[in-house]
Amino acid sequence: MGAGESGFGARRDAAVREAVRRGLVTADRPVAGLLDVCGARRAAAGLRAAFGGVEVLHAFAVKAAPLVPVLRLLADEGLGAEVASPGELALARAAGVPAESVVLDSPAKTTAELREALALGLAVNVDSREELTRLDALLAEAGAPRSPAVGLRVNPQVGGGSIGALSTATETSKFGVAMRDEGARQWLVRAYAERPWLSRIHAHVGSQGCPLELMAAGVRDTYELAEEINATAGERRIRTIDIGGGLPVNFTSDDIAPTHADYARLLAATVPGLFDGRYGLVTEFGRSLLAKSGLILARVEYTKSAGGRRIAVAHAGAQVAVRTVFAPESWPLRVAVFDGRGLPKRAEPVPQDVAGPCCFAGDLVAVDRLLPRIDAGDHVALLDTGAYYFSNHYAYNTLPRPGVYGFAVDEQDDGTDADAPGVRFATVRPPQPLEELVAESGGGASGAGALSALR
Template sequence: MNPATPPPPPSSDAALRDRAVAAAVAQGLVSAADPVAGLLDVTGIRRSAAELRAAFAEFTAPGTPVLHAFAVKAASLVPVLRLLAREGLGCEVASPGELALARAAGVPPARTVLDSPAKTPAELREALALGIAVNADSFGELDRLDALTASAPTSSPLGLRVNPQLGGGSIDAMSTATDTSKFGVALRDEDARERVVQAFLDRPWLTRLHAHVGSQGMPLELMADGVRVLYELAEEINEKAARAQVGTLDIGGGLPVNFASDAVSPAYRDYTRLLHRTVPGLFDGRYGLVTEFGRSLLAKHGLVLARVEYTKSAGGRRVAVTHAGAQIATRTVFAPEAWPVRVAAYDAQGRPKTGDAVAQDVAGPCCFAGDLVARARPLPPLEPGDHVALLDTGAYYFSTHFAYNSLPRPGVHGYAPGPDGGVRWATVRAAQRVAELVAESGGAYGDALTQL
């Protein structure tokens, strides 16, 4: 895919985005000293959270407990997690670091879910001591939980992740329900389903089931089918246990994002309506629900803004060398067909750039030839001092920095409409300074190897 960037649509989000870019340039958030930054639309994030809650509330029976646990890996920034917590969301964490971020954001243990295929005994002990929900990823982890719960009773809700083995989507790396996926217990393997049922019958404290079939590139129908398999397994376990042992279904997240335009498609209501049609029993109140959406909550509400440092021509094609490359847009650079981004052009004052579109490469600062975020992209001719915005980058692009060439992590700033058409700002993360980068890279141990 190589989507052309259309003129900004006449939407309030796009208009606010343009105002935010101009204000970021005017206030020096992006400048010669700090030539790249991330910008987050706080109003848009709040709207997405509200739309998620409303979509499930429309179909669930009154009184059904529903926890929307934001996938922290999508935006591992404490202010973002706290904002989402204020909007009624919890956190899904997959490492000790992510758990620490959720706790720093004030997310209570009762609204936190721990997922990971490689939990250590120390991680499990911490989660069990705090009362955090844990989804075991394997029979081996269940054995570990047997020992830990026997020695120290816990209030943690405990579950098991299963892999429905339904197949993948268009991006292999995002497909977690393939026959050989590393995640969960593969249900279609020989004797696996029987072992799962028996594992629950042998462990009365095992009360949850979890499945997540994939994210970007996954058809909604395949996602819904995975939830159906999970529901049917819960029904089987409860029937054989002769009681409602499984009381909560964690259906994962992974709603795909449209990266081709400003349109939000699919919407949460599209997905919940499909779920209701595919698995009606999911919403009848007999099961509590947990979701783990990440990218779909934030992607549309963030952009990377970078200065154009140089322009040149190579092979008859214009090249704009910017400060946004593989260190921020890692997936886009290394897998551009799977992760294309829209690029918007702005002038030196941060105003939308005009002029007849010309095919241009938009390059980053990294020292390898493939560091391109767009190839032959039709854009108004860019000049040194102009700016480019990588759109739809509110998820992952700020939290998965690639430290190639020891480029520092950029600052991240949140914005919202201000009085008289202005823009209000809040610092989400300060830009990393070179001294901090040196310290992170062993600066305090400079003589360590020479002394051996």
């Protein structure tokens, strides 16, 4: 079991108290995302330390937190960006991530995306045989461009974890070239032999729900293929191995387990050649860098009872916690309860549901959970939500995107003094105004009557 980060609970309580006191969460703006900047910086530093001693690019998976200020913060900490769409690339560029620190992954890259990636000098992981053929044509069209940072994504087919939707190395995964299919290994070796510009190889076994041993097995098989390709070519054709990300997060407590150091140690034991300096490395961690540093804070609007159980109706539900609402067994979240002033409630726990604002019965973030009695006007905090939650909005019922705020807590602030000025906030994304929602839904000056004009 990994150790919980020292002082995180106190920083979290201080941030909640100040967010309520300063009006970041109010009756008019009843939900917000809070990100512990100190926690994010420490996670980035821990990742760098875990893989110290080898040449490595840590490319943060932008899909985990597609927010420009967050990407810039991580870039300041020495991280690059892994992008899987034109939108994610645009965010990374807006954050100032250098092109040489950007990795493009996607199973559906268009010709225009590939052409842009080559022009910008991004690293590209080719996902299929057909995509490689398309890239052959683009490179021929470009007329001997500068050496591209291009590799193939392979699927080592080592199996899946407990969450099928996040297991990317199964027999029939949609990602990469299936390594164990008949004739596939020979095709891969030949593809590299025929293309001296292919210099990388990439694999990503899966994310939450995948045990470290399974992930390490996929990296081992990919490394062994790289060794075979280089031996066949008679030279170090593959110079960089991209091992993906996917480190699972502990959602049951403040403990950080496993850590990036745990994974690096297992890799060193399983694939020692990965760390002997012959290969550059790329990682693509996302959730494990930010989840523990984030929380969603929401006002409780009403309480009621049904069938003998209390229900708290709050303003955080499927619109910010879509995975938890639709797959609660795979994505359970801890809930902390605070009073109307933002102070932790200490009442005796009682079984309660915590419901969200969306207009369907399953919009529940906790069911029959033992929590301090929740009353109208209190606040609930959904913990460990710094990745994939408040940054990936689900627009059910046309609910606006919540504001997101980074925070830092002075070390002397222990979270007990309601008037202590020890918390500083910075706006990452302002709350979405209703006017913007209307415009996005075709309600602009030129759009509102567009259908009415058709006869």
